Amino acid sequence: MTLLFFSLLFIAALQIVLRNIFDSGLLWGDDFIQSVVLWIGFVGAMYASRNASHINIDVISRFLPAAFSAFVYRAVYGLTSIICAAAAFFSGQFVQLEMEDSVNAFLNVPIWVVEIIIPISFAVIGVRYLLLMFNPANAHHDGVNS
Amino acid sequence: ATLSPEGSSWMQKFRESAKEIKARTDSRVKIKYYPGGVMGDDAAVLKKIRIRQLHGGAMTGGSLARFYKDSQVYSMPLKFDSLAQVEHVRSVIDPIIVEGFEEGGFVTFGLAGGGFAYLMSKEPITNPEQMKQHKVWTPSTDEVSNASFEAFDISPIPLPIGDVLAGLQTDLIDTIATSPVAAINLQWHTQLKYVTEVPIIYIYAVLAVDKKAFKKIKAADQKVVREVMTKVFTQLDAETRNDNQKALAALEKQGIEILKPSASDLAMWQEKAQLAEANLMKSAALSPSMIELLNKTLSSYNAKQSATSP
Amino acid sequence: MLLALVLSIVFVALLGMPLFIAILAIAMVGFHFADIDLMVIAIDLYRIVQTPLLEAIPLFTFAGYLLSASHSSQRLVRVTQALLGWLPGGLAIVALIACALFTAFTGASGVTIVALGALLYPALKQAGYNGRFSLGLVTSSGSLGLLFPPSLPLILFGVIALQMEIPVAMSIEDLLVAGLLPGLLMIALLALWSILGQGGKTPSTQPFSWQEVSQSIKEAKWEIPLPLILLGGIYSGIFALSEAAVVTVIYLLIVEVWVYKDIKLKQLPELVSEAMVMVGGILVILASSLVLTSYFIEIEAPTALFDWVTQHIESPLSFLLILNVFLLVLGAFLDIFSAIVIMVPLLLPIAASFGVHPVHLGIIFLANMQIGYMTPPVGMNLFIASYRFGKPITEIYRSTIGFMLVLLLALAVITYWPQLSLVFVS
Ligand code: NA
Ligand code: NA
Numbered sequence: 001m002t003l004l005f006f007s008l009l010f011i012a013a014l015q016i017v018l019r020n021i022f023d024s025g026l027l028w029g030d031d032f033i034q035s036v037v038l039w040i041g042f043v044g045a046m047y048a049s050r051n052a053s054h055i056n057i058d059v060i061s062r063f064l065p066a067a068f069s070a071f072v073y074r075a076v077y078g079l080t081s082i083i084c085a086a087a088a089f090f091s092g093q094f095v096q097l098e099m100e101d102s103v104n105a106f107l108n109v110p111i112w113v114v115e116i117i118i119p120i121s122f123a124v125i126g127v128r129y130l131l132l133m134f135n136p137a138n139a140h141h142d143g144v145n146s
Numbered sequence: 147a148t149l150s151p152e153g154s155s156w157m158q159k160f161r162e163s164a165k166e167i168k169a170r171t172d173s174r175v176k177i178k179y180y181p182g183g184v185m186g187d188d189a190a191v192l193k194k195i196r197i198r199q200l201h202g203g204a205m206t207g208g209s210l211a212r213f214y215k216d217s218q219v220y221s222m223p224l225k226f227d228s229l230a231q232v233e234h235v236r237s238v239i240d241p242i243i244v245e246g247f248e249e250g251g252f253v254t255f256g257l258a259g260g261g262f263a264y265l266m267s268k269e270p271i272t273n274p275e276q277m278k279q280h281k282v283w284t285p286s287t288d289e290v291s292n293a294s295f296e297a298f299d300i301s302p303i304p305l306p307i308g309d310v311l312a313g314l315q316t317d318l319i320d321t322i323a324t325s326p327v328a329a330i331n332l333q334w335h336t337q338l339k340y341v342t343e344v345p346i347i348y349i350y351a352v353l354a355v356d357k358k359a360f361k362k363i364k365a366a367d368q369k370v371v372r373e374v375m376t377k378v379f380t381q382l383d384a385e386t387r388n389d390n391q392k393a394l395a396a397l398e399k400q401g402i403e404i405l406k407p408s409a410s411d412l413a414m415w416q417e418k419a420q421l422a423e424a425n426l427m428k429s430a431a432l433s434p435s436m437i438e439l440l441n442k443t444l445s446s447y448n449a450k451q452s453a454t455s456p
Numbered sequence: 457m458l459l460a461l462v463l464s465i466v467f468v469a470l471l472g473m474p475l476f477i478a479i480l481a482i483a484m485v486g487f488h489f490a491d492i493d494l495m496v497i498a499i500d501l502y503r504i505v506q507t508p509l510l511e512a513i514p515l516f517t518f519a520g521y522l523l524s525a526s527h528s529s530q531r532l533v534r535v536t537q538a539l540l541g542w543l544p545g546g547l548a549i550v551a552l553i554a555c556a557l558f559t560a561f562t563g564a565s566g567v568t569i570v571a572l573g574a575l576l577y578p579a580l581k582q583a584g585y586n587g588r589f590s591l592g593l594v595t596s597s598g599s600l601g602l603l604f605p606p607s608l609p610l611i612l613f614g615v616i617a618l619q620m621e622i623p624v625a626m627s628i629e630d631l632l633v634a635g636l637l638p639g640l641l642m643i644a645l646l647a648l649w650s651i652l653g654q655g656g657k658t659p660s661t662q663p664f665s666w667q668e669v670s671q672s673i674k675e676a677k678w679e680i681p682l683p684l685i686l687l688g689g690i691y692s693g694i695f696a697l698s699e700a701a702v703v704t705v706i707y708l709l710i711v712e713v714w715v716y717k718d719i720k721l722k723q724l725p726e727l728v729s730e731a732m733v734m735v736g737g738i739l740v741i742l743a744s745s746l747v748l749t750s751y752f753i754e755i756e757a758p759t760a761l762f763d764w765v766t767q768h769i770e771s772p773l774s775f776l777l778i779l780n781v782f783l784l785v786l787g788a789f790l791d792i793f794s795a796i797v798i799m800v801p802l803l804l805p806i807a808a809s810f811g812v813h814p815v816h817l818g819i820i821f822l823a824n825m826q827i828g829y830m831t832p833p834v835g836m837n838l839f840i841a842s843y844r845f846g847k848p849i850t851e852i853y854r855s856t857i858g859f860m861l862v863l864l865l866a867l868a869v870i871t872y873w874p875q876l877s878l879v880f881v882s
Contacts, residue, residue, distance in 0.1 A: 001732050002725040005514065012511055012702045016695075019281065019318065024301035027292075031304075034505035040514055041504065041743065044736015045476070047729065055737050055791050058472030076473050083481045090484075091498035097196060102212065103189075118498055125477075180753060186503050197493040199754075309509075312627050316695065 001043060008036045031106035035114045042121035049128040052139035070136060077133040084126030092119035155385060157181050163378045171367045195356050202355030210354055213250030216436040217243050218290045220348040222426065224419035225440065229387065232348055234447040235440065252354040255375035258382040260325050261390035262345035266338045267321040273411040274298055274418045283310060283319040289431035297422035310334060325349055326393035335397055342405045344415055458489045475794050476740040483747040490754055500747040504739065509615050509628065514735045515701035516608055520562035521731040522708045526718035529558060529571045531676035538672040542664035547583050548650035551576045552597055552643050559601030569598040569840045577845060592855035593650065595841040599829040600642060602822050603635035605687060609792045610635055613818045616800045626814050628697055633880040634815045638823060642866045649862045678711045738793045745797040758802060765806050772810040776871050780824060787828015788835050795825060819877040823870050827863050830856050
C-alpha cells in the first residue's frame with residue numbers, strides 16, 4: 001500500500017517537474033498513474049473488508065434488537081460473499097480473454113496485468129466476508145466510516 | 147456505440163439509416179446507437195464488442211490500428227498539401243484499408259474523412275524549430291505518432307481528450323494538432339491564437355462492425371446494410387469536408403490568425419517529415435509496401451497535375 | 457422477476473451490505489436479464505482509470521489524514537482565537553471558521569467533529585456558552601466547509617460532470633470558485649445566529665493582544681501558507697488541480713514530519729494504509745456505479761427518466777424545490793460520495809433541460825448533502841457527535857435543530873439565487 005501510494009506520488013511529482021522545468025514528460029507517466037490508482041482502489045477495498053468497514057447504509061439493522069441483528073449481519077455477509085464470488089468469476093473470465101490481446105497499459109506491461117487486481121480483489125473480499133459470516137465479532141458496524 | 151453527440155449530423159444520419167434498414171429487412175435487422183461516448187472510449191467499446199455486448203462502433207481510424215496497422219497510413223506527417231491530392235490517393239488506398247479491416251475482423255462501410263489536422267497554438271509557430279520550445283499535446287502514444295514526434299525532436303505531453311481544455315487553460319500544454327471542427331466542438335479554440343496552415347496528418351473515422359456478428363444475419367440483409375451504410379458514409383464524407391472549410395473560416399473570423407509558412411520554412415517541415423518517414427520504415431509501424439504505394443500514387447497524381455496545368 | 461430481485465438487493469443494502477457490492481449486484485442482475493455477458497462488469501469497472509483528475513482523490517485524502525494526525529487543529533484554533541476571540545460571540549465564530557477550513561482540507565469524514573470538536577466543545581462551555589448550544593454548534597460545523605476548495609466532494613462532483621456530455625462549458629476550477637460565496641453565506645448566517653441565539657449574552661473569551669496574534673501565527677507559520685499557495689496557485693493558473701494535489705502532499709509531508717515533527721517517519725505506512733482504505737472505499741463505489749450507469753444506458757433509462765420528469769414538472773422553480781427535498785432525504789441516508797456518483801449522472805441532463813447551470817447544480821447538490829449530514833434520524837454527524845461527546849442521540853437532535861433551520865434558509869438563498877454561485881464563472 002505504502003509502495004503503491006509513494007510510487008504514485010513520485011511519478012506524479014516527477015511529471016510536474018519535467019513538464020514545468022524541462023518542457024517534457026514521461027510518455028507513460030499518466031497511464032502508470034491511472035493504473036496505480038486502480039490498484040490503490042481495489043487493494044484498499046480488500047483492506048476494508050478485513051473488518052467489514054466498507055461504506056454501507058445499515059439504516060434498518062441499526063435499530064434492530066442486538067440478538068436479531070447479529071443473525072441479520074451473518075446473512076448479509078453471506079450474500080455479500082456470494083456476489084463477490086460471482087464478480088470474481090466473471091471479471092476473471094474477462095481478464096483471461098484479455099491475455100490473448102497485445103495492448104499495453106503502460107511501457108511493456110500488458111493491460112491484463114493491471115486488470116487482474118479486479119478479480120483478485122473480489123475473490124479476497126468474498127473470502128473475508130465468508131469468514132465474517134462465521135465470526136461476525138471481527139466486524140465493526142457502527143455506521144461511522146472514519 | 148459512437149462518440150458523436152446526440153443531435154449531431156452523424157447521429158441524425160445514423161438514426162435515419164437504422165430506420166431504413168429496419169424497414170427494408172422487415173425488422174430482421176435493428177440497429178441501436180449509443181451516442182456521446184456513453185459506452186466509454188474507443189478502447190472500452192472494442193472490449194464490449196469482444197464480449198458481444200456491442201456489435202460495432204464508430205471510431206477514428208487510429209483506434210483500429212492493431213487490427214490492421216496500415217490503416218494509419220494517412221497519419222504519415224505532411225504527406226498531402228491539398229484535399230484534391232487526398233481525394234486521388236484515397237480513391238486508390240481506401241479500398242485496401244477497408245479490405246484490411248475486413249481481414250482484421252471488422253466490416254466497415256467506407257471511410258468518412260475528417261480533414262487535415264493543423265497545428266494550433268498560443269504562440270506563432272511557422273517552422274519546426276520553434277515547435278521544440280512548446281508543450282505539444284498528443285492524444286495517444288501509438289507507434290506512428292511516436293515515430294513522427296521523434297523526427298521532430300519533440301517529447302509530447304499525452305492527456306486524455308477530456309483534460310485538453312483544462313490543460314490549455316493552465317498552460318500545461320500550449321500547442322495541439324487537430325482538425326478545425328474538433329477544435330471548435332471541444333471549445334479548444336477559445337484558448338488558442340494561431341493556426342499554422344501546414345496539413346500535418348489526415349484524419350478519418352469508420353463504423354466498424356464485428357465480422358462474426360455481421361455474418362450471422364442473412365446474406366440478403368447483409369447486402370441491404372452494406373448498401374445503406376455505404377450511402378451514409380459517402381454523404382458524411384462529403385459533408386465533413388465542407389464543415390472543415392467552414393470551421394477554418396470561423397476560426398479566422400473569431401480572431402485566430404492563420405499563419406502561412408514561407409518557402410524555406412516549408413522546406414524545413416518537409417525535411418523533418420522525411421525523417422519521420424524513415425523512422426516509420428525502420429520501426430515497421432507501417433509496412434514498406436504501403437508507404438511505397440502511397441508515394442507512388444502521390445507522385446503519379448502530381449505528375450499528371452503538372453502536365454495538365456499550364 | 458427483475459424488479460423483485462432488485463428490490464431485495466436494495467433491502468439487503470439497507471441491512472448493511474457494502475454499498476459497492478449492492479450496486480454491482482443490481483447491475484449484474486440487470487445485465488443478466490438484458491442477455492449481456494457478465495464479463496461486462498470488468499470492462500466498466502476498469503473505465504474508472506479514465507476518470508479525469510482521478511489521482512487527486514488519493515492525494516488529497518492523504519493530505520487530510522496528515523493534517524488530522526498532526527497538531528494542526530490546535531494551531532488553527534489558536535490563531536483564529538487570537539484574531540477573533542475578543543469579539544462578542546467571537547469563540548462561536550472561531551469555531552465556525554476553524555471547522556470550515558479544516559473540513560475543506562480533510563473532507564466530511566467526521567474528522568472535524570472528532571479532532572476539532574474535542575477542542576472546541578469544552579472551550580465553548582467554559583467560556584459560558586449554553587451546553588446545548590455548544591453541542592449543536594460543533595455538530596453542525598462538522599460538515600461546514602464542504603463548499604470550499606479543495607473539498608473532495610466538490611472535486612468529485614466536477615470529475616463526474618466532466619465525464620458527461622454537458623451543453624455548457626465548465627471546469628473544475630469554475631466549481632471551486634463557485635463554492636466560495638455560498639459557503640461564506642452559510643458561515644455568516646450561522647455566526648449571526650450564534651450571536652442572536654445567545655440572547656445578547658455572548659461572551660468574548662480573550663482580550664485582543666498583538667503578542668498572542670504574532671505568537672500564534674509564528675507557531676502556525678508553516679501551515680498558514682498552505683491554503684494561500686493552494687488556492688492562489690489554482691485560481692491564478694500557476695498549477696492545475698492535479699498538480700496542486702501533489703504539491704499539497706509533499707509540502708505537508710515536509711512540514712508535519714520534519715518541521716513540526718508531529719508525525720514520525722515510521723508512522724507513515726500506517727497513515728498511508730488508513731487513508732488508502734478510505735480511498736479504496738470511495739473508488740470502488742465510483743467504479744461499481746460506472747457499471748450500474750452502463751446498465752442504465754443499455755436499457756435507455758436516463759432517456760425515460762428525462763422524458764418523465766420533463767413531462768410532469770413544468771417550471772424550473774418547482775424542479776428546484778423538488779430537487780431540494782429529494783436531495784435532503786438522500787443526503788440523510790446516503791454518504792456523500794455514493795450520493796454524488798449515483799445521482800449526478802442522472803440529475804445533470806435533467807437540470808440542464810431546466811436551464812440550471814451545472815456549476816450551480818453542483819453547489820446546490822453539496823449544500824443539500826452538507827445539511828443531510830445533520831438531518832435526523834440518520835445524519836452521520838449526529839451519530840459521530842453522539843459517540844464523541846457521549847450524549848444520547850435525542851439530545852443531539854434537539855441541539856442541532858436551530859442550526860439546521862438557519863442552514864435551510866441559506867440553502868433556499870443558494871438555490872434560488874444562481875448568481876451567488878455563478879458570479880465568478882465566465
Ligand atoms: Na469533517
Ligand atoms: Na498534472
